[in-house]
Amino acid sequence: MNIVDYADREMLALAVADRLVSDLKTALLHHDHVTLAVPGGTSPGPIFDVMSAVALDWDRVSVMLTDERWVPEGHERSNTTLVKSRLLKGAAAAAGFVPFVDEGTPEEVCAQKSVGMAALLPISVMLLGMGEDMHTASLFPDAPGLDAALAPDAPALCVVKPDSQPDARVSLAGHVIAGALAKHLVIYGAAKRTALDRAKDLAPEVAPIHVAMTDLTVHWAE
DSSP, X not given: OEEEEOSSHHHHHHHHXXXXXXXXXXXXXXXXXXXXXXXXXXTTHHHHHHHTTSOSOGGGEEEEESEEESSOTTSTTOXXXXXXXXXXXXXXXXXXXEOOOOSSOHHHHHHXXXXXXXXXXXXXXXXXXXXXXXXXXXXXXXXXXXXHHHSTTOOSEEEEOOTTSSSOEEEEOHHHHHTOSEEEEEEESHHXXXXXXXXXXXXXXXXXXXXXXXXXXXXXXX
């Protein structure tokens, strides 16, 4: 795990956008088609704004979320809405998008989509976030469904239902996150830096971010 410190969040956003685009360009030199997995939430928005304007063979990129709330597109808690409005615009509008929410129950949809996702794995480039509770994607400590999502033979997409959250969640499985070829984590503030330091010595069941730590680049600003 490599930690890069930045003077402020604006500098971090610019640098991380540049690094993600560089990783995608490198991947495209070796593969006809590549995958980019990104989180929801407010933190990645400025990164997406920069990336969306960069010239790239976006038509050879499939974008997916690391996790999604089980709400329809357009809902205020929809990560899909964020990605489409901040990343998949401008030059990046040519990229494909892999939706996780569809008609049916979360369990039915995850089972179906996991089969089709096999062709998109391993993920070429991944951007992650982390909470102060050391969750990443929707792998929340002690959440119903976490153990199944951390299993080595878990389907690519898993349903997790955190008691602390109003919606069921669809999340990439732990082994999918761990297997991404280029992994980046963005965190802000002293509390999350402290939580990340703690996570290094904890099991994934307690600190799910642990699954991503091998060859992970961490980008931090106050």
